[in-house]
Amino acid sequence: MLSLREVLDSKAPGEEGHGLDRVDAVRALQESVVAPVERAVREAADRLVRDFALPATMTFAQADEVRARTESALATLYLLSPTAGVRPDRWTPRLLLQALETYVRSALQTSLTALSRALGQLPTLDRALADVTAKCQNLVALEIVLGAAKPPDHPLLPSLSASSSASATAAATKHHNFIQPLLAHLETGSLASYFWRTMAGGLASRVQDIVARPGVVARTLKANRANVGDAIRQAVIRGCQPPSALAGPKSRGRAAEANWDREIAVMVGSVVNNLGGR
Template identity: 55%
Template sequence: MATNEDEDASYVDYEAFLDPSFSPSSFANSLVLATNNPNDTPLDLSTPLSKVLFDSQEVDSHIDLLTTRSAIPLLTYTKEQTDASGRIISEVDNQVKSLNESYKQLEKEVIQKHAEADEVRQVAARLWQTLKLGRSVGRCLQLGRQLEIQHTEITNSGTSTTGSGNRKEDHRALVRCAHTLLSLREVLDKKAPGEEGHGLDRVNAIKSLQDSVITPIERSVRNTSDQIVREFSIGSASGTSTFAQSEEAKARIISAAVTLYLLSPVSSTKPDKWTPQLLLQSLEVYLRNALQSSIASLARSLATLPSLDRTLAEASARCQNIIALEIILATTNAPTHPLLPVHKHAASDKSNLLQPLLTYLETGSLASYFWRTMASSLATRVQEIVNRGGVSARTLKTNRNSVGEAIRECVIRGSQPPSTITATKGKALKGDTEKSGSWDREVAVMVSAVVGNLGR
């Protein structure tokens, strides 16, 4: 009996079915090929199907036999597992109840208090943000009021007059206004979260401050500084200013230059590429006006020689003013700009207000720039006079030697600093021979621009 059971049990190829690489499709294919000729059409599938069904019945019978024989052990095992699960569930229920009670206690003692504390934290954080914003607004309004007072110092002093009837403003207030404007700019430009100026653009008081105070006063300060630069003069063709007048003009131009230097924008360029744009533009306009006036008047005088001496004297006086300006800028250190990085400050401390202008104009001297630029324009004007012909051209050609000598004297005279500014430069005046020696190229360029274009 046992032998038959073993044979029945071994009839099914369990190893084939338990093989990890078992494939139902491959097994079915092998059964079909084993019971059929591959060339037969159609194939007989009843035999392999019967084989599979028979194996299934064998497995089912074997399962039934095993469960019948082992019913009591299985039921006993199941009862033991069920009893064990019941005991576990009972213990777990007790633990869950204890855990729920602990959670309720924790929720009462910690979570609710944490929620209340978090509300307090949020309120405190918003109060702190409001306080910071209020401080920033207060600082801006205080600086705005300070700016109004400083600007009033300029305009009020501008209403007084000197004995000669000229308006006299407190030019030092321009620098004070510039520093206040930079302080305001430092706050208002820091708009990133966490920075001092964050949220100020949404405050109506700040918008009104910018529209009604900051912008108009900054425009006024810039215009006043530009006007001081445009009107800078140490002397004229009729004579040189007194020492006191020269010192006043020097102080005014320094205040205006420093103001324009400080107010030059810094946000649009990299720190290492920064230049004082407002100062350079104002100085360039001053030089251009001096050149245009000199070129226009000298072109007219070359056509009417009787007025040439006076015109040359005016041109030399303009160049002397430019040299005086060059000396003043060279001896004035560039101020520390609070909105530039520290390394830029260090570079500025070793620089002066002249160096950026020379770099911008690509020249080594303002006087040389003045004469060479004038010469390049005069050559065309002289050629026009010659091409028109007439009395003016003949007179100019006839007096070419005296005209050339007058131009030479004009360049030499105009290339010397005014007597009231010489001490500032730190050098004593040299003899006429030494003076003319350093300006031979400018003399040659100017004389050639006029005499060299007259032909024969």
């Protein structure tokens, strides 16, 4: 599939694909075979990324199976990402980044909706925070998988030897693993930090809306601000821990060394600091 794309993308005069797009048989091949197969492969890979989850009850064997399927999907989206007309040092795996960003934003939106609703119905807060914690743990697990997986050599990108020294260096280091381009795209240092900080930004306005409507809901939330703040703090701490099935020595070491005080502060502050006076 990639070899055929390489030929068809080489459209400049003198290149092997020049003029092929005007051949009926080639156009028919693209429309009836190549495009549908590529679309099916991409959709299958997108679905595997979208369904990624590593619950706390998962065994090591099950986690290895999920990791293997996910790495296969990541490599597929990496290789299928368009390369035509892009300099090697400027190229990014667009399809891969789209799938991963969709996953992250879906986790954020679901969590923000659940937590916002629970703040108006405090008996449901523990359950909502447990769900939010699980979403963040999945992101932590995804970051571990992305960080450990090395992208395959892309046959459609010009070889490093054909690039300038600076371009070669950039291309060689830019995609050392799958997590680097995603963190650069999201402009963050970790997915857990991005998750909590982004959610805090959206949560503040939801709390302000609750407080702006005087009544039993606002009074109950204000009266329980200390308990709510502590529950959120514990949720952030738990959510930033890697799932046990992926918590090897390196992961446990990084988790122990990580400092999530800022994420705790912005999350707790997004609620408590917007409750006003008692």
